[in-house]
Amino acid sequence: MVSDLACDRCDRSLLAFEDVRYELEITVKAAYDPMELNLDEIMNTDHSAEIQRLLKLIESKSAAELEAEVYKTFKFDLSRSLSKRGPR
Numbered sequence: 001m002v003s004d005l006a007c008d009r010c011d012r013s014l015l016a017f018e019d020v021r022y023e024l025e026i027t028v029k030a031a032y033d034p035m036e037l038n039l040d041e042i043m044n045t046d047h048s049a050e051i052q053r054l055l056k057l058i059e060s061k062s063a064a065e066l067e068a069e070v071y072k073t074f075k076f077d078l079s080r081s082l083s084k085r086g087p088r
């Protein structure tokens with residue numbers, strides 16, 4: 001296999017046949033709801049226990065695993081045939 005750039009949709013070589021190529025990037029991020037906290041909850045929560053729990057969780061996973069859980073980018077190279085065809 002040559003290190004040739006090919007369309008991820010139709011496998012056509014993008015360097016040999018296409019004068020224009022497109023890059024499609026999809027980013028998936030974890031979305032969090034804003035935490036609902038009140039003073040009572042904050043005062044009555046055992047923070048050290050929660051921090052210990054989180055540290056254990058982090059230790060059990062690799063950096064890549066942790067990153068994949070919150071942020072992931074997919075990148076595709078596409079030939080012009082995609083835009084010529086247009087939406088169905």
Ligand SMILES: [Zn+2]
Pocket residue numbers: 007008009010011012078079080081082
């Ligand atoms: Zn293509």
